Amino acid sequence: MIFIIQCDSPALWQTYLPDPASITMEGILIFNKHLLFLLTVIVLFVGWLLFYTIYYFIEYNNKFSSKFVHSKELEIVWTSIPALILLILSTPSFTLLYAMDEISEPELTLKILGHQWFWSYEISEFNSCQKQEQSLKYVCYMMVLDGLPTTKQGYFRLLETNKRVILPTNTHLRLLVSAADVLHSWTVPSFGLKVDACPGRLNQVNLFIKRIGVFFGQCSEICGVNHGFMPIVIVSLPTVQFHHYIMTKLELN
Ligand SMILES: [Cu+2]
Structure with missing residues (x-):
């Protein structure tokens, strides 16, 4: 009995979610894992961009100033890609949300x-x-x-x-x-x-x-x-x- 209790109670220094006991929670956990992967990729990419910008825009590292000022194409790309990512994420998110509301003849x-x-x-x-x-x-x-x-x-x-x-x-x-x-x-x-x-x-x-x-x-x-x-x-x-x-x-x- 004690063993069972310890499985589903919060543990010391626990940082992750508990073991799932319902289909909803299983879905949430899988979605969470996919999200974490995507977040890691985005954080690394944005971090790299920041580092690149800071490093190469110091005059000691970059002797010749760039003539590049603005780009319509680039604006379109960095607006539409995040929007597209959010749109893709909304599908499993809303599916999970509405799956919780569904009542299938409760006993x-x-x-x-x-x-x-x-x-x-x-x-x-x-x-x-x-x-x-x-x-x-x-x-x-x-x-x-x-x-x-x-x-x-x-x-x-x-x-x-x-x-x-x-x-x-x-x-x-x-x-x-x-x-x-x-x-x-x-x-x-x-x-x-x-x-x-x-x-x-x-x-x-x-x-x-x-x-x-x-x-x-x-x-x-x-x-x-x-x-x-x-x-x-x-x-x-x-x-x-x-x-x-x-x-x-x-x-x-
Ligand atoms: Cu309260």
Whole structure:
């Protein structure tokens, strides 16, 4: 269990993004790698141009002044090439953005509500069950350091909550995000998700978790003094185990 937790929690001196757990995040990571390559090429090229200009425009290095003043062709080239690069980049960027919005018949809906300063969750779609209007509710507060189990191993300061939200893997999920008081933002980097929680407004996003794990996130919209103390913890289970968990939790068997 501890091994799983350590895989998806922030590590010491971590500089790169976390391992992806959803298709969206996989797409973001691949796009990020391509972008980094392109950025490196551009930075090297611009750096070389700058160095060249500085070096050759000192009179000691260049005894004869250039007659070259301006060029219409060059202006066209250095305007259109960056524009073309941006245009090419926009295609995968917008594809990813709109892929997140697509809802393909979700099997489960998780309602997420931001409060000052905790998150509350509700899963209430168990239509196939005999008992109607059954729902699963979580109210997740951050666990202070003293509240953590005595071993403290495998637990993370400022990231643990008193209850962990349990979700199934390989299932189309719909997240409905809103807030009860002020603006919050529900963010889990491993899923590539960051959804604004606005009071009086419902934001919808889809989620498809590809593997089991314990995923951590934090509120990402300044919402008051305890903004840094309202973490998010999601546990993903195989569908069968999730089903079993729901059955026992709602005492349906
Ligand atoms: Cu906040």
